[in-house]
Amino acid sequence: xxxxxxxxxxxxxxxxxxxxxxxxxxxxxxxxxxxxxxxxxxxxxxxxxxxxxxxxxxxxxxxxxxxxxxxxxxxxxxxxxxxxxxxxxxxxxxxxxxxxxxxx
Numbered sequence: 839x840x841x842x843x844x845x846x847x848x849x850x851x852x853x854x855x856x857x858x859x860x861x862x863x864x865x866x867x868x869x870x871x872x873x874x875x876x877x878x879x880x881x882x883x884x885x886x887x888x889x890x891x892x893x894x895x896x897x898x899x900x901x902x903x904x905x906x907x908x909x910x911x912x913x914x915x916x917x918x919x920x921x922x923x924x925x926x927x928x929x930x931x932x933x934x935x936x937x938x939x940x941x942x
Contacts, residue, residue: 841897844904845924849890852908852922855929856885861922867931874936876918881931884910884918891919898923905932 845851855861863871863878871881888910896905905923912918917937923930 839899842902842904844895844906848906849908851924852890852906852929853886856882860927861885861929861931863931867933870934874918874934876912876916876934876936880912880914880916880918881920881934883913884908884920885922887911888920894919894921909937 859882861882863881867881871877885908888908891907891909894907896907897903898905901923903923903925905921908920908922910918910920919935919937921932921935923932
């Protein structure tokens with residue numbers, strides 16, 4: 839199966855959606871955010887100021903969509919990774935992962 843192309847310049851789209859608030863947290867992301875003490879403001883901050891970890895991107899066959907990984911810090915400088923995808927209208931926040939200091 840040939841995979842569909844990734845969104846060109848996806849970080850610009852991620853930042854625009856984060857700045858405008860045009861994103862939703864899926865139930866898994868809500869649960870992980872609560873579990874890991876990462877607030878919605880922290881997620882938006884990391885998406886706006888973070889960088890893409892393209893090697894962590896993953897195509898999800900069941901949704902026929904790419905998931906994109908963004909690494910950044912929370913407002914209080916804790917390192918996190920956020921996985922996002924897109925539907926027709928919004929950015930979907932799939933999960934939030936807290937990273938240990940120094941972890942790549």
